[in-house]
Amino acid sequence: MRLKSTTGAVLAAAALLATGACVSEDTNEASSDSALSGSGTGADCTIDETVKIGAVFSLTEAAAFAGTYQQEGLALGFEELNAAGGITYEVIQEDDKTSVEDSVAAFGKLIDRDEVSAIVGPTLSNMAFTTYTDAESAGVPALGVSTTAEGIPEMGDYIFRASLPEEVALAASIPAAKEALGLTKVAVLYDNADEFTTSAANTIKDVLNDENIEIVAEETFETADTDFAAQLTSVLEAEPDAVILSALPGATVPLVKQARNLGIEAPIVGGNAFNSPVLVGALEDASEGLIVGGAWSAASDTTGNAEFIANYTEKYGRAPDQFAAQAYTAAYLLDQAIRADCDANREAIKDNLGQILEYDSILGPISIDEGGEVTQEPVVQIVHDGAFTLL
Amino acid sequence: MLQQLANGVFAGSIYALFAIGFTLVFGVLRHLNLAHPAVFTAGAFIGIEVAARTAIPIWILFPVVALFGALAGVLVERIAFRPLRGRDDEHFAGLISSVALGGVVIALLQARYGTDPQHFAADYFPNRLFEVAGVRVTLTQLVTLGLALVLMLGLAWLVSATSLGRSMRAVAENPTAAKVLGVNVGRVTAGTYALSSALGTVAGALLALNLGQAGRDLGASIELVGFAVIILGGLGSLWGAMAAGVVLGVAEALTIHLFDSTWKSMVAFALLFAVLVLRPRGLFGHVKVREV
């Protein structure tokens, strides 16, 4: 390493020559393919060429619990759209293996080799922070369906999300819980090794501050932990009115279970990651009274929700969760953007995706602004008799 | 405080259960079997599936799971370790081959069970809460602790008093001498793996029962703490693993109680590091520091 400056420069040049100097092509040019623009508008739009949509989700390793639902939801959405006719979509699915390395490689492949019109994903915000810089510089619209961290749409003009930011979900569920339960002092428990949960915990603390709710205990754990009795004992001793939890699904079940076992009877309030039927199935009685803020509810009577749940369950043999619902919605949002000008070129999608106003989705009315940020009404649910019900 | 001590003991008993299978193989054969966490995870999934399909009571379930585990152990040895025997990089290569095999096992679990965590039916093992001298304990915790003790005692008895145990100790100390005495080293090796993996799968199923669910990362989540436990206890020392598991559990609980939960994860490794530097035999071990 000592020789970096001299030998390094020579070798760098050599390496460049060896691998071909054709890499620095300008990818940001607004190349437009006339075959991708069709005739008609809106529902009548027909495009002859198959429209390729890339999808990057975590299908294996840690975040596969979410990624497989997203894969299925997105596939279902485009299947329905293809059946409706006019435009034929092809989803090119990549697995980022819950790793930054693979997500970057997957984006590279979709952008340059498959030349997709838009990309849905990735599953985790952590990877989005890296991959979206590539999407932005290549001029490929990217639509996140679970990237809830702060600052993601601000990464560029081509970056959008149809995933309710965690702070919005929490900002809704905490006041709702406060109103319903009369909270004055709470305990906050969060996973401080994970970025998503830590970020959510910061929002939680801000919201609690705004709502004048006192934090009587604050405890942390790590993603891989399996035993939370020691933290919960401290929580128990603080006698909170409610426990606000920011955890990934893997830790949520044991946490709630152990909390109930230890005799914590206070209501437990959580965010986006709680919104899964698997959770209720695993917890059964212990899930009673959980308050969950999120983007979608199986109990909502939003447009098409009942059919979505029925079709999904029939096709995949399991009930959908919020991840599936959001990915499903993404398919329709992209379709909207493409049909607006009947143009599936990247630029057109970018221009139109940022102008979706009040689209009536299974998540309820949803809009995406020019900045790429989503606006939708969060749903606050409470688990009652083993099912999510609207609070 | 008393509650926290109890919390520590219960958490530690799970650590110990994971670690004894691990340390057994190392003690007898000097193999660090990194497929153990995957087998542990498989134990949880198999336990859940068998319980769901057959509705057999829990005291029959665990022996059934152990049987699967024993089979898995024999396969791990056959696939990942036996082909390497006698090679001069046997131990390095064994680490990698067992990592690879562990990855294969996890992939197979995903193929069979998908990505959703699996769980026992809630009424499979009705949980009950007891309060003794102000300390709350659940039936699952008591069963876990009890089973951990029974398995430990059983294993200790097996190793000290049975012919298989004697053969295992003979192989551990001097494989050549054991061979000369007519010990079937191949069978003892397979037996050690079978035993280790049987313990691992039972521990996995037990942890799943405790947690209320099992994901594919169940074993990976406990792997590093498992390393800490086997070193603290002294590599190859069964009682050491048990004691170290409990010591670690209690140390973590007390850290949370007295300091701050953010430092909990530091405890295991700081303790481990200190012990390795100051007393490489481990707190309780008498095994010599050996080459791998």
Next chain:
Amino acid sequence: MLAGYDALITTIALGAILAYSFHVVLMAGQLSLGQAGFASLAAYVSTLVVPTEPIAGSISPVIVGLPMGALVGAAAAFVVGLPVLRLRGVFLAIATIASAEMIRVLINNAEWTNGALGMRLDRWVTFDFAWAVVAVLAYLFWRLGPSRSGRAFAAVREDELAAGSMGVDVARTRMASFVASGAIAGVYGVMFAYFFGRITPVSFDFSLTVSGLVTAVLGGYLVFFGPVLGAVFLGAVPEVQNALGLEAGWIHPLVTGVLLLAVILFLPGGLSTLFARLRPAPARPGPDYAPLDALDPLPDPGTPLASVTGLAKSYGAVNAVRGVDLEIRAGEVLGVIGPNGAGKTTLVNMISGLEPPTAGEGTVLGVPIGSRPHRFAQAGVSRTFQHSKLFERLTVLDNVLVGTHVVSRSTYLRRLLWLPSARRDERRALALAWAQLERVGLADRAAARPGALSYGDRRRLEIARALAAHPTLLILDEPAAGMNHVEALELAGLIRGLADDGVTVLFIEHNVKMVLDACTRLVVLDFGEVIAEGEPREVAADPRVVEAYLGTEHEESEHV
């Protein structure tokens, strides 16, 4: 042409850099797994110094981060190494894993690192930059391989005891590999940070360690580009699976796992096994052995070289050596004989530093008894072993080249710059090594591995290796064991020739005829004590010696 592959190719480069940090410790036989911690420290610290704008308009600002990262990684490795390098094998592995985990928790809890939320950085690392770093690393390892330092690494990996006896400072070599590993891990951390533009503590968790180790072992350490092989393999497998139309999901890790298993089980040296055979056979240097004349002269005959008194060694209740007094003078050929278990090997082990005595004192070539083996070697003691300790994965020639360690100068840094003086020094070492191979008659086997040699040839190779150190005192532990009479006779001739050249020889032997042929003085040990000493033929005729050898005498009928 590379469109769509550059991200993949860059991640392969990063994987190779990470693997190099494991490669360097594996080369020295150390299972050290703390790299993830060193990488994360370096990555975080580098964010404090890397400028936000390109330097001079076009140079990637990461160029500032790399030396910083290397420094931080090396320093962290040194600090961790001080206490843990006493440990070996799995203990070292777990201690280093613990150090990485502690660093992760510290970073996760620190304020300036932004905890689990991590940091966002500019993505300054392009794929050509990444491959330039790989090229530099590959260059460093390419030049290291056939240098004196590279051979020291290999010797420590193959056999620490033998390496020490050849004058390699084992502790320093291990530390050097550890620190180099930390430095490369640091470079990796910085590259990671500025390629992905994002660091969180979780980026540097245990799975990073596993993937680095897997890549390094998969690639193998038989060739300097092993890590690149490993990284390319792991990068290409998913691509091939995609090309074959395998659906993303569980099938991918399954196939990768099975392939990895197959490589480990069937290619013992990893993928590098496929390339190791391509190495050219060592060439015989020109007839110019002139540089050998520059070697230090040996002491004049009669100069006292070693003197020990009351030397004793016990293992628990067993007294292997009990109170031996011994003097060795320059120019003599001293034979040590005695039945099995008499303590002969233990005695020479103490004289060459392999074992500390339990009692007694003295010096050998000025080095006090009880010092570490490389000190004796550096002073001019060189030895062979009863059960030959050859470096099995090195060639015959490389084995002997390791022997030149104490009489050659470090060439690595100069080799990097292609300085002529380095070439000269390596040529000198080569000339010295070839001279020894020719001396023992093994020159035509220079490219072979020791495993391919006959028993007698292995013995001769060990002697050649010991002689390459230009020793003042040569210790031979049963050099003729397993040789036939003809070979033993030749060996005796060789030893006498050495004595004529001024080398002092101490040798343990069972073949008494050979001892009588070669020795000027004979010491007989039995039960750890000297039972006879003096002129060889007189000593051999001593009834006590005969009895010790052939067994106790009850009847007086069998005179020898």
Next chain:
Amino acid sequence: MSEPILEVESLKVAYGRVQAVRDVSFSVPEGGLLALVGANGAGKSSVLAAASGLVRPAAGRIRFQGEDVTRRPAHRRVAAGLVLVPEGRQILGTLTVAENLLLGAHRRRRQAAPESEMYDLFPVLAERRALPAGSLSGGEQQMLAIARAMIARPRVVLLDEPSMGLAPKMVDEVFAVIEKIRASGVTVVLVEQNARRALRAADTGHVLETGEIAHSGPASELLQDPRVVKAYLGVE
């Protein structure tokens, strides 16, 4: 002359390319005592290792009780009654004396306390039965090693350097035990460096040199043969 119970035919043993045994053939009649003598490294131990199944021969054949056992694993040879007492004793130091013996009695687990009969033969072990074997003296460890082999009720015992490193008095005791074993009808193959003692005890002897049999004959003749002495000391 009775049928040979153990036959070794053109045995070759190699470790890698190293030929330790080049071509050795011999046979032992039932109840006989054969001595293999020779200098260090002559290949004596390798012959026994091959005979007992510890190493696989590169070539050649080993027949025990008329059956070819060349490819049979070590533990099955022990079960059949072919037992090795290895060089350097190889007792298991952390196990107790009784446990060491029980390991030898592997095949007789139905019998209660099979080790007790050994205590009659080796009274010194009876006193130490509960101690870790590592705490015994060298001679006692050798006795334990022999007892551990005898408890398997072997038909042939292969003894590798039983006198190595022992004080002369202990050597006498070991040879006394060998006599007893022999008297009980068990066949013995004895590898020794202590050639005189070995040949005095044996019926037949073979002198090994660099992996080959250099001389053989009735032990009493070899004992007088100056070439044997020469093989050791190289002096006339």
